[in-house]
Amino acid sequence: MVIKIVCLRCRQKLTVPAYAEKITCGKCGEVNPIIKKPSPATSLEQGKISKPMEKLKKLLLGNTQRLSDSSGSSSSPPSKLCALDESGNQPPAKKRAVLCGVSYKKWKYKLKGTINDVMNMKTLLTQTYGFLERNILVLTALMTKKQYLIQPTEEESDTRLIPTKANIETCLKWLVNGCQKGDSLVFYYSGHGLRQPDFNQDERDGFDETICPVDFLREGMIVDNDIYATIVKPLSEGVTLHAIVDACHSGTILDLEHVYERDKRMWVDNSPPSGVRKKTSGGIAYSISACEDNQIAADTSALNSKTINGAMTYILIDVVRGNLNITYGDLLDQIETRIEDANQQGWFGGSRILSKLFGPNLTQKPLLSASEEFPVYERKFKL
Structure with a gap:
């Protein structure tokens, strides 16, 4: 019996015996751990971690400083997943990104544009901003309804890169692990976003914002407090993080202390x-969200007749490509103006939550937040 995997570095398809625990890629030399698919009776139904998954965690998690989450618990950040050079040392990655897209296939509230969003964002990073493919982790998968199990699809056949809660958390730790002065980090997410009551007095509106991994019905959502603790708090001096989140209720998904109100042209606490x-x-974090915390985000084909895309993602990429010297303020203005124009013309017939729950006119205002105030119409947007 044999199994098929995809090389983490060069994406070459590999065939290995089922009993093997690792394989060296003949094309690029990357050593890939073999993760067997857990049986529903053990790993999923009983909530236990299979032995292959434990081996993967040991491989990824180094003896580095531990990061504390919002609840006071801690977990070790993973070592870089990028390839080793000939000397066995990990090459520096001045630019690193984690891109997540979830479609929730066959569910009532499925999304059709998330995979397109991720691929477009990857193209922007590699072709416009010089990110290397080996320093970008792409997590994409569809979700089937049957028993809430994860079924790899044509989007992603490698179980390590399916956007489960555990995989996303592991990759976010990889994103910031070992970051140094001059590094540029990007976290992109396209999928469902929700809210839940805040009982810690962390939120001014009384709600925590969340993102929904592919297995959120079983494992739970990822809360803004945990995202902050994982990728914002560890940012050392000289490191820059951009989070671009195309999801409902995503406004303050990083829990950053400063929010820019475009209508008032001022920062608010x-x-x-x-x-x-x-x-x-010591570093700086920026977040550009598809909408404010109490709003929903559109998934539409109106902006591109050939594909369905998240409205904010499509417009942001289009605007940036047209003006590489654009400022944060001008970028925010153009995104909101184009969304307003499309909304007034009735283009957003589909949405990330049914229109009947929120009304036919889908108000969606992109939101900029940051770890520090800055002149938004002077500082240029750069990833």
Whole structure:
């Protein structure tokens, strides 16, 4: 019996015996661990981690400083997944990205544009901003309804790169692990976003924002507090993080302390009412979200007759490609203006939550937040 995997580095398809625990890619030399698909009776139904998954975690997690999450628990950040050079040392990755897209196939609230969004964002990073493919982790998969199990599809056949809660958390730790002055990091997410009551007095509106991994019905959502603790708090001096999140209720998904109000042309305080400070460790974090915390985001074909895309993602990429010297303020203005124009013309017939729940006119205003205030019409947007 044999199994098929895809090389983590060069994406070459490999065939290996079922009993093997690792394989060296004949094309690029990458050593790939073999992760067997867990049986529903053990790993999924009982919530246990299979032995192959434990081996993968040991491979990815190094003896580096531990990161604390919002609840006070901790977990070790993974070592870089990029390839080793001939000397066995990990090459520096000045630019690194994690891109996630979830479609929720066969569900009532399925999304049709998320995979397109991820591929377009990857193209922007590699062709416009010089990111190397080996330093970009792409997590994409569809979700089937049957028993809430994860079924690899044509989008992703490697179980390590399916956007489960555990995989996303592991890759986010990889994103910031070992970051150094001058590094540029990007986290992109296209999928469902939800809200849940906040009981820690961290939120001014009383709700935590969340993203929904492919297995969120079984494993739960990823909360903004945990995203902050994983990829914002560890940012050291000279490191820049951009989060671009195309999801409903995604406005303050990074829990950054400063939110820019475009209508008032001013920054407003978003620090927790509890008094807890949510700062970086010296770096700077930016977040561009598809909508405000109480709004929904559109998935539409109106902006491109050939494909369905997230409205914010499609417009952001189109605007940036047309003006590489654009400022954050001008970028925000153009995204909102084009979304407003499309909305007034009735283009957003489909949405990420049924229109009947929220009304036919889908108000969607992109939101910019940051770990520090800055002149939005002077600073250029650059990944």
